Amino acid sequence: MTASAEPEIVSSQKCFGGTQSVYRHHSTETGTSMRFGVFLPPQASAGPVPALYYLAGLTCTEENFIVKAGAQRVAAELGIALIAPDTSPRGLAYPGEDDAYDFGTGAGFYVDATEAPWRVGYRMASYIARELPALINAHLPIDPARTGIFGHSMGGHGALTLALKYPDLYKSVSAFAPIVAPMRCPWGEKALGLYLGPDRAAWQAYDATALVEARGWAGPPILIDQGTADPFLERELKPDLLREACAARGVALTLRLQDGYDHSYFFIATFMADHIRHHARYL
Amino acid sequence: MTASAEPEIVSSQKCFGGTQSVYRHHSTETGTSMRFGVFLPPQASAGPVPALYYLAGLTCTEENFIVKAGAQRVAAELGIALIAPDTSPRGLAYPGEDDAYDFGTGAGFYVDATEAPWRVGYRMASYIARELPALINAHLPIDPARTGIFGHSMGGHGALTLALKYPDLYKSVSAFAPIVAPMRCPWGEKALGLYLGPDRAAWQAYDATALVEARGWAGPPILIDQGTADPFLERELKPDLLREACAARGVALTLRLQDGYDHSYFFIATFMADHIRHHARYL
Numbered sequence A, B: 001m002t003a004s005a006e007p008e009i010v011s012s013q014k015c016f017g018g019t020q021s022v023y024r025h026h027s028t029e030t031g032t033s034m035r036f037g038v039f040l041p042p043q044a045s046a047g048p049v050p051a052l053y054y055l056a057g058l059t060c061t062e063e064n065f066i067v068k069a070g071a072q073r074v075a076a077e078l079g080i081a082l083i084a085p086d087t088s089p090r091g092l093a094y095p096g097e098d099d100a101y102d103f104g105t106g107a108g109f110y111v112d113a114t115e116a117p118w119r120v121g122y123r124m125a126s127y128i129a130r131e132l133p134a135l136i137n138a139h140l141p142i143d144p145a146r147t148g149i150f151g152h153s154m155g156g157h158g159a160l161t162l163a164l165k166y167p168d169l170y171k172s173v174s175a176f177a178p179i180v181a182p183m184r185c186p187w188g189e190k191a192l193g194l195y196l197g198p199d200r201a202a203w204q205a206y207d208a209t210a211l212v213e214a215r216g217w218a219g220p221p222i223l224i225d226q227g228t229a230d231p232f233l234e235r236e237l238k239p240d241l242l243r244e245a246c247a248a249r250g251v252a253l254t255l256r257l258q259d260g261y262d263h264s265y266f267f268i269a270t271f272m273a274d275h276i277r278h279h280a281r282y283l
Helices: A063-068 A072-078 A124-139 A154-165 A186-196 A200-206 A208-215 A233-237 A239-249 A265-280 B063-068 B072-078 B124-139 B154-165 B186-196 B200-206 B208-215 B233-237 B239-249 B265-282
Strands: A008-015 A018-026 A033-040 A049-055 A081-085 A142-152 A172-176 A222-227 A253-258 B008-015 B018-026 B033-040 B049-055 B081-085 B142-152 B172-176 B222-227 B253-258
Touching: A008 B265, A018 A063, A018 A072, A033 A063, A033 A072, A033 A124, A049 A124, A049 A154, A049 A265, A063 A081, A063 A265, A063 B063, A072 A081, A072 A265, A072 B265, A081 A124, A124 A142, A124 A154, A142 A154, A142 A265, A154 A172, A154 A200, A154 A208, A172 A265, A186 A200, A186 A233, A200 A208, A208 A239, A222 A233, A222 A239, A222 A265, A239 A253, A253 A265, A265 B008, A265 B072, B018 B063, B018 B072, B033 B063, B033 B072, B033 B124, B049 B124, B049 B154, B049 B265, B063 B081, B063 B265, B072 B081, B072 B265, B081 B124, B124 B142, B124 B154, B142 B154, B142 B265, B154 B172, B154 B200, B154 B208, B172 B265, B186 B200, B186 B233, B200 B208, B208 B239, B222 B233, B222 B239, B222 B265, B239 B253, B253 B265
Parallel strands: A049 A081, A049 A142, A142 A172, A172 A222, A222 A253, B049 B081, B049 B142, B142 B172, B172 B222, B222 B253
Antiparallel strands: A008 A018, A018 A033, A033 A081, B008 B018, B018 B033, B033 B081
C-alpha cells in the first residue's frame, strides 16, 4: 500500500447528524499502519469543509478525543471536520519503546527524530503536517486552504509548534494545558534529548516558546486554556514562559486560567466549544 | 461499613462548572463494594437539586456514561444532578458469573434475582430504587421529591421497569434504544430465566411492555429514541411492542426513530440534551 492508496475505514458511525469514522492506512513517514479519526459534519455532504486537527496527549490514541471530548456537537453546528491522529507509531519494537508512558509508544512528541533508532519511524511532525493532510485532502471533502490545529498537553505542544513552524499550513491554533516550553521541563527534556540528541540547538524547532521568540506569529490570537488544579502545571506546563515570549514579540495570546480544573478530558470537554468557535472565526 | 456510612470518594473533578465524582460504598443489597458516578451541577452549591438516574447497558460500568455521554453540559445548564450506578455487583465469584457478556457481571438486568446463587447478591432493582437513593439523599444536596430515570439498552429496560413499578419514586422516564420486552427477546429470556427461574409469570414485573399492559403510566410522556441502524433493533429491542401496549392503555409515548444511528454512545450523545431537557420539564 502506497501513500496514494485509499485509507481503509475501520468504523463509521452517525453522530450529531454527521459521521464519526476511524481510518487506517500505511504511513510512509512512520513505516507503520496508522489510525486516525475523522468527524465529517453534515455540511460535508454539500461540499468541502474546513478541517481542525486535534493532537492528543501522552498515552492517548486517536480514540480519546473521539470518545471523551464532546467536540462533534459544535463541529456539526459550525460545519467543521475534526481530524484526530494517533500520538506515535505503534509496533516498531525498538528497544525501550514501551518502557515508559512519556517516551516511545503513545509519546511521539510530534517531532521528526534524528537519533537512532527513532529517526526511522518516529516522524510524527512530517506525518501530521504533510502526509496525513495530503491523504485526507485527497480522499475526503476537506478544503485544504482552511485548516486549524489544536491539542492537549503533549498535543498542545504539537499544535503550537507545528502552527508556529508552518504558518502557511495553519490559519488558527489553540491548546488545552499545553507543554509550552519542552526545553525547560522534565517531560520535554527527556523526549527531545532521546529523539533529537544532546545538542539543544536542535530542540528549538520543537519548543513553542523558543519558536515564538525566534519567529513570532502573525495569525489570529492563540487561545490557551489551563486549569489551575492541573497537577502538571508548575513542573511541566509553565504557561507563563509562553506568555512572556508572546508579550516580548507582540504575539496575541489569550491565556485563560480556569479555576479548579485539572488535566483531564472533563476540563477539555468543558472548554471544547469555546475552542471550536475560536477556530471557526478564522477558518 | 453499614448502609448509613458515608460513601467514599474515589475521584472528584471539576466539569462544566460542577463536579463529576465517583464514589464507592458497601451495599447491603449486593453485599459488595459498589461504585457510582455523581455529577453535581453548580446550582447544587446553593441548595438541593433534582436527580436524574442513568442506567447503563450490558458490559458497562459507572464510567461509560460519565465519560462518553456528554451529559454534564446540559445538566450544568439546567441544574440537575446525574447519578450513574454500576450495572451489576462485581466479584461475587458465583459459578458462571463471568462467562458471558449478557449475564452476570455487567449484566444485572436491574432485577432482584430469586434463583440461587444469584438471589443473594444480584439485587439491582432494590439497589437502584431504594438503597442507592437513600444513600445519596442522605449525603448529597439532592431533592428526593424530584427524581427522574433514564438509561440505555439493558439500562433503558431498567429505567422503564423501575419507573412503571414505582411511579411514586420517579416523576419522569426516558430511554435510548431500550429492551422494551425482555420476555420476548433472546437477551431478556436468557437473563430473566436464569435470575428468576422458569415461571414466566414472575418475569412480568421486569418487562416494560407487560407492566404498561398491567398498570399503565400516568406520568408525563415516555421519551424513547431508537436508531434505525441499531444492529439489535429487530432481535432484541422491538420498540413496536411497547408502542402497541402504550396505545392500548392510552399511555403517552414519544418514540422517535432516528435515521442511520446505531446502538453506540455516539447515538446517545447526539440525543442526550433532548432527554435531559425532557426530564427537566417535569422535575
